[in-house]
Amino acid sequence: MHLGVEEPIRECQYNQICTHNSSPMDTPHIKKKKNKRKWQVFPGRNRFYCNGRIMMAKQTGVFYLTMVLILVTSGLFFAFDCPFLASNLTPAIPAIGGVLFVFVMGMLLRASFSDPGVLPRATPEEAADIERQIDANNGPSGPGYRPPPRTREVLINGQTVKLKYCFTCKIFRPPRASHCSLCDNCVDRFDHHCPWVGNCVGRRNYRFFYLFILSLSFLTIFIFAFVITHVILRSNRTGFLSALKDSPASVLEVVVCFFSVWSIVGLSGFHTYLISSNQTTNEDIKGSWSSKRGKGNYNPYSYGNFITNCCAALCGPLPPSLIDRRGFIQPDTPQPATQTNGTSACPPNQVQSHMGPGRGGSSLRREPQTSLSPDTSSSSSGEIPRCSQAS
């Protein structure tokens, strides 16, 4: 049972210890129980597809409407208007339209399917530690006494920011994080919950959302302009009414584009303003950094000039997902909000090898961590290091 090898702890070594130390009763019990992935017990109100790879909000009806509108309008454009335009004007038109369309769909799917920056709920030990700190600060409270709202003040770049305590997630929310009531998650740098995209917009998918609405504005204007051009060119040859009869799809496209261009372009403009001042929709609506609140009130997160703000928002590093959707749960790991009794045949003080976050691809596999997750009751038997494998 000696592990005198130099190489990092490998799964096979853990297996060896497993069989050596575990009692005969344990092994069949563990093998029978199929290891669940973390997304299956995720406490928020989200939907997961493709075995945890795709993460969306619970209500996705409007998202399908968005998809249908874009696909149908673009499809009609490519099918009915592009042949005429390619032959009479230039084939660059369908080419550019195609590139725009691919970009729009790519950004939409990326914004909809990725983790917006959900903050995992506190482990029981963490929550208990925070409670202790709060009680120490506030003093003991009698029964029936409602404690004051829990806040912490922090000084960020000279501006006082209040961190609020989230009763659902049992954490003090980091600055700019907010709890989405629809998804029941705390999201880092929460912007807003977008039903059109079927997901929250937060730190990890804000740039995809912005690029989606920006490219969609261009696509809408592009389709609108060239459908009008198409109809005009046809009318010059055959008259207006027969032109409409020849390509009836153009009418539908013009109507859809006309009604959507105002809101989409407006939204793009609004978010361009938000990005350039490094604010979130949430902060803008609340007026958190508005000068109306006070003379010394300013945005402590802004880099000063709008170019740096834009670059930081769009080209900054993409943080990883903090919720390990596709990782396997250890049977006795205390789960934050959906905590079971924690009883299992396996004694505490497990060594839990934790595989990489999010995507589950083999290229992102991390080395096993030596993190221990004990039960509150201590056991005198030896530990059984457990290995997990995100296949």
Add this chain to the structure above:
Amino acid sequence: MATEFHNLQELRHSASLANKVFIQRDYTDGTVCKFQTKFPSELDSRIERTLFEDTVKTLNTYYAEAEKIGGQSYIEGCLACLTVYLIFLCIETRYEKVLKKISRYIQEQNEKVYAPRGLLITDPIERGMRVIEISVYEDRGSSGSSSGSSTTSSSGR
């Protein structure tokens, strides 16, 4: 290396978890990932202040490197945007590379510095980048809470 490994195994086999200490985030520089270097009182008798501060400062440096906005991140961002972010199916982001470095560093620190003193650091990524969780172990073999005893006592398990 084999000696340190042996200590880590001994730690798990002979020690019981006494306490968990949480090092909170330091938000004074904004939303960048940075942990407080304030030495917690619970670790007073377990580890030297300088070692602890070194670990936290090194971690802070790694996180700052991961979140740095500069030439390389711009190139990465623009390239990704041009490829409709499909390039991340093939290559790792810089953040992910640094996270791997961090997890290797934490493992090394655990083996060399913390396990011999009866402590264990959990990678912050497993706690949502909110805290550095340090598990404090009491050696069951000896009555004292001195960290040195766990290395010298032979558990024989």
